[in-house]
Amino acid sequence: MPMPDYSGEWPPKPHDLAADMYGEYTAWWSGNSDDLAEIYSRAVPSAPVRPSQLLGGVRGALSRFWWGRPVFNDTKRLHIPVAADLATMSADLLFGQPPTWLCTEETATDVKGAQDRVNTILDGADTLATLLEAAEGAAALGGTYLRLWWDESVAKKVMIGAVAPDAAVPQWRYGKLAGVTFWRIIGKDKLGTWRHLEHHEPGRIEHALYCGDDGAIGRRMPLDAMDETLWAAELVDEESSIPTGIDELTACYIPNVRPTRRWRNTPGLSPLGRSDFEGLEPLFDALDEAWSSWMRDLDLGKARLFVAQEALEDKGPGMGSSFDREQEIFTPVPGNQMLPEDGPNQLVQAQQFSIRVEEHAKTCQDLLKQILRGAGYSAADFDDADSVSMTATEVSARKDKSNQTRNRKLLYVQAELRPFGLAALRLDYKVFGGPDFGLKEAPELHFPVRVDQDPVALSTAISNLKIAQAISTETAVRMFNPNWSNDEVEEEVARILDEVALTVPDPDGGEFESAEDEPRNDFQDEVEPDVEVAEAA
Known part of the structure; x- marks a missing residue:
């Protein structure tokens, strides 16, 4: 399966639709206010009314966003990086505690x-x-690619790299990745825009260099035409490929979560996965508007003085007038400009608007809760101030939503990452040699259990169960350390039993050679005759 014959527009259809959406998600993810204004305005900011705002459909809806409105005054537009926080939290939930192979x-x-x-x-x-980098990008853009690469001058092992979905053109077979072309712009000059394409398929990696413009791929050029791809020209064969020597694909795609609601009926885009931002863009926009309104109240709430003309000091012709706020005595002006009877009260007036702190705070808090609920996360995981006054049990219960989302995403991670790990091991053997260790299948991949219960509450529960003789020592160790291996649990149980073992010393200073040599207590002397009589009867 050679590299597809790319020509014409770039990215090719239907991935041009995904590229536009990736641009919008990237703007929210990066928090660049200029990019947000550009995406949602698409017109000259000084225009009082844009025709797009009167349209229906997606274009009209987007242009009516707060970020898409024209700016008539010097209005401060502030952005709250909630989208970036969602992506970071998703990555921490998945790989904050490393998995075990x-x-x-x-x-x-x-x-x-x-x-x-x-x-x-x-x-x-x-x-x-x-993996943390890839998981954050997957939450923002709907998925992520992992690829294998090697360079003996860098490391004596196969390395894993992350590639964002907006820099790849995939090929699917029954919803699984069958091949993928990664691309990047490596330069621009008078000849045009230069792109390096790297096509992964089972058994080979093909490299190509194209020269076109910003919207078209252009024509294929020799790899040695640019210094950035000169290394590839020295490694590829006559088919411009590097054989991998393995049957597995040296790349994989991990969707964030499926189904892809926006493109579920679009061929080529439905397997991409769904971003955590999908459907939350209006709430992101509303939160920025509410926060900017709050900051605007701070500006308007500053005290301002309205001073009568009689209280101003003339600086001379062409120099204007000024008011000295430290001046204590003002002399009335004679003639027709005499102050009214209540002149001292009207000479200087102060104006200060109220700041609607509670209204804005409540609005922002409610919008944030709606965003977290829509993304599938718990407020307790978002460092919610309300969780401070809660008990450990209540906080643990509020994290159930995040745990459900984490478990759902881990299904996609495990399904793709485990066979990808096997490909990495086999490629490492082909490239760097050494023993093959008799690999039969992919190593097992275990993700740690997320412990949400407070350690004090957990220890109290275990203690109560032990007193009631409802659990064994091994079960107690597993409850307190759910991520320990069997060997670690067995070693800990053995240490505990050794520490709590009861030893009865010999009063004469000797040691008992067997259980029969141990002295019996009075209770045994009283009970055993009855037992013998019962047996005789």
């Missing part, structure tokens, strides 16, 4: 050797940082 006898023959290599490639700090 586990090799077993079912996955590899050499379990220890395979586990060591898995820890090097898939469980390192660089991989975790890449």
Whole structure:
């Protein structure tokens, strides 16, 4: 399956529709107020009324956003980065606690050797940082790509990189990624816009260089035509490809969540996934408007003085007049400009508007709750001030919404990340050599359990259960440490039992060789004769 013959507009249809939506999501994600105003205005800001505001449909609705309205005065437009906070919170929920890759006898023959290599490639700090980056982009744009790359001058292992969906053109087969072309602009000059395309398919990675303009891909050029792709020209074969030596695809796509409501009936776009921002754009816009109105009240609430002409000091011809706020005595002006009878009360008037703090705060708080509910997150996870006065049980209950969203997203992550990990291990063996560890299938991937209960409340519950003899020591250890492995639990249980074991010392200073040598207490002497009689009967 060679690289598609790209020509004409870029990005190609139907991905041009997705590119427009990615631009809108990126503006909210980055929080750039200039980009927001540009996207929602699409006209000269000084125009009193834009024709697009009178239209129906999506274009008219977007142009009537608060960010799309013309600015007649020097109005401050402030942006609250709630969208960026949502994306960051989603990434922290998924990979704030790193997952664990586990090799077993079912996955590899050499379990220890395979586990060591898995820890090097898939469980390192660089991989975790890449997964956090990818998860944040997936929450904002609806999904993310992961690709494998290697460079012996950088690291002696296969590396994992994250690619945003607005820089890729995928090929699907039954909703699964069958191939993908990553692209990036590497330069602009008098000849046009230069793009480097990197096409991944099973068994090979093809590189191509195109020269066109901002809206068209243009014609294909030799890889050595630009310094940025000279390295690829030295590595590719006669088909402009680099063989990988494995049957797996060296890239994967992880959707944020499905279905994609906006494009569910659009071929080529329905498998992309849904952004956390989808459908929340009007609420983002309303929150920015409410916050800017609050800040406008602060400006209007500043005290301002209205001073009569008689109280101004003339600076001379062409120099204007001024008012000295520190002056204590003002002399009335003779003639027709005499002050009225209540002159001292009318000489200077102060004006100060009230600041509607409670109204604005309540509005912003309600809008934020609607945004969190629409995105599928709990207010308690968003550092809500109301949770401070709550009990630990109430806070844990309020996090159920975030836990449900996390579990849903983890299904997509596990479905794609585990086979991608197997491809990384096999590619690492082909590129860097060494033992293959007898890999049979992908290593197991375990995500830690998110513990929301307060440690004090949890310990109290475990203590009550132990007193009631309702749980064993092993169960108690697992309850308090749900993310421990079986070996860790067994070692902890053994240590606890050793510490609490009852030892009865010999009064004579000796040691009991067997249980029969141990002295019996009075209770045993009284009970055992009855037992013998009962047995004889």
